Amino acid sequence: MAKFEISRRRFLTAASLGASGIMLSGCDAFDSQLSIGSGLRSFLENANGLTYRAQRLLAGRDALAPEFTEADIRQPQRPNGVTSPDDDDYKALLANNFADWRLEVSGLVEKPLSLSREQLMNMPSRTQITRHDCVEGWSCIAKWTGTPLSLLLDQAVVKPQARYVMFHCLDTIDRSLSGDVKYYGTIDLIDARHPQTILAYGLNGKPLPVENGAPLRVRVERQLGYKMPKYLYKIELVDGFADVGGGRGGYWEDNGYDWYGGI
Amino acid sequence: MESVARSQSATGPGSPASTARPLIYRQSRWTRLTHWLWAISLFFMLLSGLQIFNARPQLYIGKQSGFGYNNTIFEIGAENTSAGTRGYTEIFGHRFDTTGALGWSGPAGNETARGFPSWATIPSYYDLGTARVIHFFFAWILTTTLIVWFVASLVNGHIRRDLAPRLDDLKRLPQDIIDHAKLKFHHTREYNTLQKMAYGGVLFVLLPLMIITGLAMSPSMNSVLPFLNDLLGGRQTARTIHFTVMLLLVGFFIIHILMILAAGPINELRSIITGWYRTDPPAHDDKTPERSA
Numbered sequence: 001m002a003k004f005e006i007s008r009r010r011f012l013t014a015a016s017l018g019a020s021g022i023m024l025s026g027c028d029a030f031d032s033q034l035s036i037g038s039g040l041r042s043f044l045e046n047a048n049g050l051t052y053r054a055q056r057l058l059a060g061r062d063a064l065a066p067e068f069t070e071a072d073i074r075q076p077q078r079p080n081g082v083t084s085p086d087d088d089d090y091k092a093l094l095a096n097n098f099a100d101w102r103l104e105v106s107g108l109v110e111k112p113l114s115l116s117r118e119q120l121m122n123m124p125s126r127t128q129i130t131r132h133d134c135v136e137g138w139s140c141i142a143k144w145t146g147t148p149l150s151l152l153l154d155q156a157v158v159k160p161q162a163r164y165v166m167f168h169c170l171d172t173i174d175r176s177l178s179g180d181v182k183y184y185g186t187i188d189l190i191d192a193r194h195p196q197t198i199l200a201y202g203l204n205g206k207p208l209p210v211e212n213g214a215p216l217r218v219r220v221e222r223q224l225g226y227k228m229p230k231y232l233y234k235i236e237l238v239d240g241f242a243d244v245g246g247g248r249g250g251y252w253e254d255n256g257y258d259w260y261g262g263i
Numbered sequence: 264m265e266s267v268a269r270s271q272s273a274t275g276p277g278s279p280a281s282t283a284r285p286l287i288y289r290q291s292r293w294t295r296l297t298h299w300l301w302a303i304s305l306f307f308m309l310l311s312g313l314q315i316f317n318a319r320p321q322l323y324i325g326k327q328s329g330f331g332y333n334n335t336i337f338e339i340g341a342e343n344t345s346a347g348t349r350g351y352t353e354i355f356g357h358r359f360d361t362t363g364a365l366g367w368s369g370p371a372g373n374e375t376a377r378g379f380p381s382w383a384t385i386p387s388y389y390d391l392g393t394a395r396v397i398h399f400f401f402a403w404i405l406t407t408t409l410i411v412w413f414v415a416s417l418v419n420g421h422i423r424r425d426l427a428p429r430l431d432d433l434k435r436l437p438q439d440i441i442d443h444a445k446l447k448f449h450h451t452r453e454y455n456t457l458q459k460m461a462y463g464g465v466l467f468v469l470l471p472l473m474i475i476t477g478l479a480m481s482p483s484m485n486s487v488l489p490f491l492n493d494l495l496g497g498r499q500t501a502r503t504i505h506f507t508v509m510l511l512l513v514g515f516f517i518i519h520i521l522m523i524l525a526a527g528p529i530n531e532l533r534s535i536i537t538g539w540y541r542t543d544p545p546a547h548d549d550k551t552p553e554r555s556a
Binding site: 028030031034041044045046047048050051055058059063064065066068072074075076078131133134135136137138139140141221222223224252255256257258261262263 | 386387403485489
């Protein structure tokens with residue numbers, strides 16, 4: 001019995017020492033090696049390239065994101081990021097209900113386009129009830145109506161050297177020393193031509209509200225929300241994005257998010 | 264090998280050294296290597312995962328997150344009260360004050376609103392993007408390690424010999440529970456019933472469930488395996504399961520460490536580093552000497 005007493009005391013001492021060791025470890029030890037551009041960070045980021053290739057291999061070009069039913073629409077689409085652009089040019093467009101707004105398709109295309117909202121809405125449309133997944137972790141199901149991006153790409157005739165679609169937006173997301181930063185982002189041509197990738201002007205049966213990106217936003221249903229820019233005004237076909245922004249392919253990417261947002 | 268020869272010669276029945284504790288080769292190189300890869304991966308995945316959770320410190324049940332309705336079952340937050348800002352944790356509608364740990368924490372006078380505290384996240388400051396980079400890097404390591412372990416352990420017989428449950432295990436379970444409660448450990452080649460349950464549970468249930476629920480949260484994987492979320496009860500339920508499995512793994516880790524400390528940390532560590540394990544003297548009669556930590 002005495003032996004048991006001693007062993008229990010030793011056990012409890014050791015256990016509490018172990019536990020306090022874990023508590024004290026702290027996690028700022030890694031902070032300095034994790035900033036964008038550092039060697040360790042860049043090495044770890046290779047995993048995103050691996051995820052991208054693996055998911056492209058598994059999903060292929062046309063595997064569809066799950067679609068839902070009207071009964072699954074239980075709430076308004078939650079707005080996120082910029083929900084009311086303070087930009088003068090945007091506010092001027094909004095003031096006359098986007099009558100002067102045009103969507104430009106330019107860059108590496110044979111026939112650059114400039115389309116009014118009416119022209120876009122007269123093209124064949126696709127309506128889909130899909131789940132929006134935010135990188136933060138939440139999800140929201142809504143019905144989106146818009147023009148398949150592939151139709152615009154076909155109309156503009158993409159040049160063979162084009163590799164990405166770049167979205168230019170009207171909303172200022174950040175103010176830096178070199179001026180205002182408007183939201184921008186890129187996707188590859190596989191997602192750009194995916195059947196569910198649409199330029200949405202309708203949400204839950206109504207015109208797209210300002211907070212959700214009026215007059216036009218992108219839906220890329222196999223990726224997270226930050227890959228779906230709002231307040232769109234220009235689509236540019238590019239062969240790379242090294243010289244755009246911070247060179248990582250998008251506003252959030254330049255601030256540390258992975259370029260591929262399929263996970 | 265020398266030590267094996269020594270121990271074998273010393274354990275012959277009736278020999279004067281029969282009370283010696285033989286050193287045996289217990290853990291194969293595959294078991295040892297994968298063990299440490301998991302240890303490292305799980306460490307980084309836990310701390311980066313808590314950081315990711317902090318971006319949305321709420322858990323929901325269903326396909327989506329309720330904003331226009333309530334399907335939140337767990338929440339960490341901060342609120343202003345007459346006693347200043349307090350951190351709270353709410354589980355199934357029951358609210359607990361967790362100031363200093365969950366919801367509101369940091370150096371005295373410099374507290375901030377954050378789900379899990381700074382010391383429990385990588386990076387220590389709020390950085391969702393970096394946490395995701397770390398989390399997915401180690402997700403690849405963890406998953407690859409699990410597959411390598413599974414194949415190697417099928418081939419070398421580790422699963423069949425050491426982990427597969429037998430009828431005997433069931434019979435031994437009550438005594439096993441009593442022994443563990445008394446911190447009375449038997450050092451043998453074989454795992455005891457509770458060990459088999461714990462290791463088997465982690466390797467065949469918790470880790471696969473972690474990977475599956477992780478994949479279920481990926482919008483791209485949803486196009487490959489659309490049935491996954493239907494099976495799990497929706498993406499937000501999958502996220503909640505992912506979090507719950509994390510708690511179970513943390514629980515396993517704590518018990519695992521306590522058991523190692525109690526059963527003899529040097530011997531246990533040696534076996535998972537070198538493979539060699541010192542066992543109890545072989546029993547020659549019913550009077551097996553009792554051995555506690």
